[in-house]
Amino acid sequence: MSTPVLTFLGAAGTVTGSKFLLEYQNHRTLIDCGLFQGEARWRRRNWDSFPIDPHTLDAVVLTHAHLDHCGYLPALVRQGFHGPVICSPATAEVAAIVLRDAAHLQMEDAGHARAGGYSRHDPPLPLFDSADAERAIRHFRPTPESGMSELPGGGTVTLYRAGHILGSTFAVVELGGRRLAVSGDLGRQNHPLLLPPEPLPDVDAVVIESTYGNRLHLPVDHARLARLITSTVERGGVVLIPAFAVDRTAVILHELAVLTTERLIPHLPIYVNSPMSLAALNVYRTAVEHKSDELRPEILTGDDPFDPGDLRLVQSVDESMRINNPGRPCIIVSASGMATGGRVLYHLERLLPQTKNTVLLPGYQVAGTRGRQLLDGARSVKIHGRYVPVRARVTDMPEFSAHADADELVNWLSTARREPDAVYVVHGEEDARHALADRIGDELGWTAVTPHHLERVRL
Template sequence: MENFAKINFLGAAGTVTGSKFLIETSEKNILIDCGMFQGLKELRELNWNNLPMNAKNIDVVLLTHGHLDHVGYLPRLVKQGFTGKIMGTAPTLAIAEIILKDSAKIQEEEAEKANKEAYTKHHPALPFYTIFEAEKTIKQFQVEVPDKWIVLSENISFRFQYNGHIIGATFIELDINGKRFVFSGDIGRENDYLLNSPKKPEWADYLFIESTYGDKLHPQEDVDTILSDIIKETIHNKGNLIIPSFAVERLQTLMYLLYQLYIKNKIPNIPIFIDSPMGNNVLEVFKRYPKWHKLSDSEYNAMCKHINIVQSYKETWETIDDKRPKIIIAGSGMVTGGRVLTYLQQFIDEPSTTVLLVGYQAEGTRGRLLKEGTHELRFFGKYYPVKAKIKAIESLSAHADQNDLINWMSHIKNIPEKVFLIHGEPTSLDAFRLKIKETYHWNVTIPKLTDMEKLQV
């Protein structure tokens, strides 16, 4: 085997989304994650580019977890000729299947709507990929169990290790010629409502670590009190509380929190509507894989019974027409698309409405604009005045903050030859670089998009 592995930073380098890291060796070419870029227009436009290498030459894709910015490019990779296996844990591949099908459906619908209503400069507007292409991709999925070394070739093996963040998420340890490459994926939090604490790597010759919150500490908020105050105010104003939510993990966490507030008598029995077809499917994944989370069967069943799950677009409109004060949780978390836009179209211009943001809002998203106080919001080709109150809870993030990230590295026994900071906006990356140098005195690099590094193995 050659003494070098080439690492190509094809995404999530100098930015948070679009996770793709290609490792080229003389034995195998391995792609770690295969995500879509989200957020700023110039990033989203990169999604339409083919990979700068022949997809047929990639042997295998290993997935850290099922979020769109880690799996959303897979159908394009298959379209470009990739025929290998796509490996992940069982819940990761279950989530990836849901997300790819949902994403394809939304893209087909949005392309059709844009063509019909002519609010796009693309003629015709095309979906990024179709449901057919998503289904073809899913056929290449292969489930692997965590904690077990899987041999890829004579000198290359890998294993998945539990990482919190979302159900099924892992970090990846990849051994090449005796050198260990550790890809953090997205790291979860120590005291998550639904998930166990992440495991920690114990050896890393080359460490690739996410930096989403590399410059921040999550605030110590009393989430119960903040939520119950907002809900009581919503009832008092006879209004609607709209919570744009990520369908994976955040939605289930909100269900759990609201159910707990009700059984602790901290809020009255206000109607709660979950309008996220994808979120409903993710609930099924929780049911199928109980060992991957902390909810008991009885808690899970009681929580689902307490909440109204919207099953159709007809029911979306029935929910809108329901005059009672209510809580509506709908996708998507950064207000980039999905059912939440239908509710905002009806209610964002009413002062009795509250929009509660409960997750990371990437640059260039509608969620970030709302958080920063925009007076109007554009969607479906029109501008809507923002008269609703906009509030945010910062501490529900599924991402490790700076302390958690530093702590996650604390069990590494050796001094890594190189640490690469990925998945972060520039200020976050630089702050985290300084923190690692100060804490561990390690050699830290911040790669840029399309950079290539040769590493000795």
């Protein structure tokens, strides 16, 4: 092939499963390696044969450590991939936490299915296990942000700050004389902890996410959150926050610390009940201690930004089960953020049937997840093989999203000094992808397309 070819192996037509294959002559690099999540039609793709022989991949580049960008790595290694996984140092640290937890949940879910007899597979097996996760982690090759790295087989990759979660980057790959930027997930201009994304350098093509491609974020409504918490306390209830372990838990704790300090909410026990959340929180605290250049300067001064005053870190399973009956109003922050697995499911089983409780959803909920079902007003949800009635108050606060909104995505593209040949809009539901592509064409005058699954394009 005379020019590099880009193939969309995921996140084309859905908001998960980011995988983008770049090929030139005998060189193959996969940019991101995410799991498909949400609806069964997407999840089933995780079990499909990988479109190319994993042995033939030279390298994987990870933009960041969220499961829909890194979670397929253990399965890829299980099938024979043996090259380097290039990422930022913080992504290597956080992705190790995420993959170990994902393997644990895969094996736990298979065990529940075997015990309950509610799987269509006999016997139910995990997509990958802990040994696969450890093998994948050993392939990580951390590289500094804004530093160019050589790719095996030819070409280079440069990682730039994306401001989405700690360690998140967008990648610029140069191969065969062409330059491709892959946004990963772009962060907010006003993220409470992280600095915003760096400008887009000159490139020939861009792959851009569109999670919020048709929406704008409102400012965080501190007063509304305070009212939700206070009214739940007055009812004698519990506020349950299913939060993504990486970044969202830290952001929520910071917000609760501000509300407590300003006496907008009563002094309450605040439990963090997720092994992955605790591990990720330690990474954020270490970043504060070492004054990471990803963090906003104001976070690096003063007291612990993640301690609201009565913070209780739940370590053991016994402790986790005890706070299912806390005996007094409190706040529980637990993972996973879309209620697809983890300890939060046990809290939902216990708390959803009671009208005095509140479930607060502070992040994007992919179609097909329990979180999306709750957000859409489901009267019951299925957990561990049985239906649980939903009588608790369920509400969301999408302004806590760490994703750039439509304006921020367009503004980031406009930081480029020249027009790329094409912008490929991915990683969004169909209405969001098309809306963003239309805006790029109308406002920037650029060629913007919405590729389909397995589509191949020449750069």
